[in-house]
Amino acid sequence: MIDEGRMREVARDLLASGEVDCVIGYARGSVWYRARPVAISDPDKVDMLIFNPFCMQNLATWLKFEMKENGGLQGKYGVVAKGCTARALIQMMQENGISTDDVYTIGVPCPGMVDPRKLGDDVLAMEDARVTLAGERVVVEGERRKVFSRDDVLHETCLLCRYPTPPLYDVLIGEGIEGRPAEDKNLAHLESLPAEERAKYWEDAFSRCIRCYACRNACPLCYCDGCALECLDPQWVYRSVEVSENTLYHLIRAYHLTGRCVECGSCEFSCPADVPLMELNRKMARDVERMFNYVPGMDPKAKPLLGAYDPRDPEGFIL
Amino acid sequence: MAEWWFMEPDAFHAFIRELGERFMLYAPARRDGIVTFTFVENHEDVELSKRPFTSPKAAFLPQTEVLLKFSLRGERVHLSPAQRPESPIAVVGIRPCEAGALKLLDPVFSSPPEDVHYTLRRENALLVGFACTSPERWCFCTSLGSSPFDEDGLDVLLVEVSGGYCALAVTERGRRALEVVRDMLRKADEALLGEIEERRRQAERAMKTLDVERFIARLEDMGDDPIWEEIAARCIGCGICTYLCPTCYCFDIQDEAGLTSGRRVRVWDSCMYPEYTLEASGHNPRPKRVHRVKNRIYHKFRWYVDLFGLVGCVGCGRCAEHCPVNVDIKEIISEVVRR
Amino acid sequence: MREKYEPRIVAFLCNWCSYAAADLAGVSRLKYPPNLRVIKVMCSGRVNPLHVLYALSHGADGVVVAGCHPGDCHYRHGNYIARRRIALLRNLLSFVGLEEDRVVLTWASAAEGEKFAEMAREVADRVGKLGPLRHPIRKVETYD
Numbered sequence: 169m170i171d172e173g174r175m176r177e178v179a180r181d182l183l184a185s186g187e188v189d190c191v192i193g194y195a196r197g198s199v200w201y202r203a204r205p206v207a208i209s210d211p212d213k214v215d216m217l218i219f220n221p222f223c224m225q226n227l228a229t230w231l232k233f234e235m236k237e238n239g240g241l242q243g244k245y246g247v248v249a250k251g252c253t254a255r256a257l258i259q260m261m262q263e264n265g266i267s268t269d270d271v272y273t274i275g276v277p278c279p280g281m282v283d284p285r286k287l288g289d290d291v292l293a294m295e296d297a298r299v300t301l302a303g304e305r306v307v308v309e310g311e312r313r314k315v316f317s318r319d320d321v322l323h324e325t326c327l328l329c330r331y332p333t334p335p336l337y338d339v340l341i342g343e344g345i346e347g348r349p350a351e352d353k354n355l356a357h358l359e360s361l362p363a364e365e366r367a368k369y370w371e372d373a374f375s376r377c378i379r380c381y382a383c384r385n386a387c388p389l390c391y392c393d394g395c396a397l398e399c400l401d402p403q404w405v406y407r408s409v410e411v412s413e414n415t416l417y418h419l420i421r422a423y424h425l426t427g428r429c430v431e432c433g434s435c436e437f438s439c440p441a442d443v444p445l446m447e448l449n450r451k452m453a454r455d456v457e458r459m460f461n462y463v464p465g466m467d468p469k470a471k472p473l474l475g476a477y478d479p480r481d482p483e484g485f486i487l
Numbered sequence: 488m489a490e491w492w493f494m495e496p497d498a499f500h501a502f503i504r505e506l507g508e509r510f511m512l513y514a515p516a517r518r519d520g521i522v523t524f525t526f527v528e529n530h531e532d533v534e535l536s537k538r539p540f541t542s543p544k545a546a547f548l549p550q551t552e553v554l555l556k557f558s559l560r561g562e563r564v565h566l567s568p569a570q571r572p573e574s575p576i577a578v579v580g581i582r583p584c585e586a587g588a589l590k591l592l593d594p595v596f597s598s599p600p601e602d603v604h605y606t607l608r609r610e611n612a613l614l615v616g617f618a619c620t621s622p623e624r625w626c627f628c629t630s631l632g633s634s635p636f637d638e639d640g641l642d643v644l645l646v647e648v649s650g651g652y653c654a655l656a657v658t659e660r661g662r663r664a665l666e667v668v669r670d671m672l673r674k675a676d677e678a679l680l681g682e683i684e685e686r687r688r689q690a691e692r693a694m695k696t697l698d699v700e701r702f703i704a705r706l707e708d709m710g711d712d713p714i715w716e717e718i719a720a721r722c723i724g725c726g727i728c729t730y731l732c733p734t735c736y737c738f739d740i741q742d743e744a745g746l747t748s749g750r751r752v753r754v755w756d757s758c759m760y761p762e763y764t765l766e767a768s769g770h771n772p773r774p775k776r777v778h779r780v781k782n783r784i785y786h787k788f789r790w791y792v793d794l795f796g797l798v799g800c801v802g803c804g805r806c807a808e809h810c811p812v813n814v815d816i817k818e819i820i821s822e823v824v825r826r
Numbered sequence: 827m828r829e830k831y832e833p834r835i836v837a838f839l840c841n842w843c844s845y846a847a848a849d850l851a852g853v854s855r856l857k858y859p860p861n862l863r864v865i866k867v868m869c870s871g872r873v874n875p876l877h878v879l880y881a882l883s884h885g886a887d888g889v890v891v892a893g894c895h896p897g898d899c900h901y902r903h904g905n906y907i908a909r910r911r912i913a914l915l916r917n918l919l920s921f922v923g924l925e926e927d928r929v930v931l932t933w934a935s936a937a938e939g940e941k942f943a944e945m946a947r948e949v950a951d952r953v954g955k956l957g958p959l960r961h962p963i964r965k966v967e968t969y970d
Contacts, residue, residue: 367923477906745969
């Protein structure tokens, strides 16, 4: 696991020296299986910072709130960045959403995050517990001790992760980890279904959506000013919660992340209705890579996929 | 019949089936692995074991409700208002706190101008409650004048006991509902009454009490406290807390229309969205998350008290349970009281 | 007698080539089915996938996006951008079980009136064979 002491030391130095104005990191949650984002400006408060298997949120997201509420970033931010967080930052740089000077990336190689729901109600009922990742095992130690296989309790997006270590960072806490993605069986299965069954699958999924927009808001890359959803004239998507509007919403969301999604899983993690949002995102990410040999969030100087072209792009589908 | 009756699982199913004959059943059901409150066609789909992630308020205040349809024919505009909801609804598996929540929605929709869609549904409804024998860690209803076995506001209270359920007819309407399966019920004996009492005690013991009264008093001079900035700093401004809340009732009315026809719909709105307070001029009186987070808390614990003399929270804890960034109302209450 | 199904197809035509091609087809009195509802846009690269999704949701059974041939774009590369966009949009639609052939990208120069008419026939036939759009994205009730 990550050396939290070292991470705090780095954060303290950054704040004390004035290198950054604020460090965005994770703090303990109100219960043992939750962690929460925290913004620290006082070097004496860095001891709040933690890194445990529940640090699921992508902290790059918090830069967008700063930008939206203050009309731009106020100073320089240190961001505790897992592989996916760093990739979101890089993608934002690529799109000129932020500049390389705006952030100091405190890279943390990420062994993957535990999905509390997969631990089971009896484990979650424990008053307090400590969870550690050790190789293939996830150990929960509380009133009782329980050992899980990593494959059974990590978020699916983490099991499929190819970039656990930030591609770029200003400092890396500890040693980098190589990605060892599992086979994406769900996607392969969905792709193998007949079209009507896929339509039914998504109809069921989108019917559950309550349109709370947690998926959009938790996403580091949904940072547009003037989101299409807020446009009233024309009103592209009505507020009515019914399957057609929900489907329209989710396809717009998925498309807007095509060639941009860094597969952090924040959307799916935030969804209270268990809509398998990452299956859409992953489908598009795989297609993008196959068709255009492009992976978002790797190179701040690359051209954004849909803002660029290659004369040799696939065109077999053109009538 | 203000006494406890025992029903075996068969009797319970018969009861639900009978309710389904006379009411539109609204109950927890599993949909692709997730339990949600919904209108159920088949009584066998009702699943009480897990508390749904949604609250039952949508039975009375649907998230989307068509108010009227309109069309332009020649020079004339034709309006067809939605029909009044006459069919009675039976909400099965509603928790005591949620029944309490409906009592908080009532003054909002029944004070003039009365919202007949809401009040009609409410007046005709039968509430079959389900006592919480194992409260969630997020629950704190006992701090708000209710309890896991509270029968107030219900017509029938069900308690899960070994070998089946015990039912208590709280109101005359509830008595009549149970009457239909009278043959399958037997009076709960001493042992069962003892078990109910034991379960009640256990459930209540499992819950920590928070000093809500002091919290409310402290809010008076906490408006500018840095605590709100600290909480809002992590808020992502989504609608989970308000949409899942059994007492949040804000809505928007929108027209969905083409050039010559369309409909007017009422849809839930959330004070956590920036658009909620956005004015036509472009000015937004609550431009930041801190204003909105604070408003949510203050509305429930102060403004609602000022308006109706009641606290606008029932302690179900859904807002905390499902918050992706762990904004935890219990923690906020303890923290404010502590400061 | 049942009325023959007439597909509704929204066609986004670029100002510089495809719209002129449609114009030429018209003045040349070429016959093609009247199923296309034309919306003139300045460039195929201006068509936001949102427009396509919205059209499908609100009553279109098919959508055509037509632009200048590669290399001929009035804005140099708008059509190349459209090509990437529509390719990916079709994949997304297919993944959620919506027949991707309902969304067509094509090129037609201002001189290709005959090609445009042929395309219109082909699309009307293709979408006609697929039948009315049945997919969760389609609104139950649409408003005129």
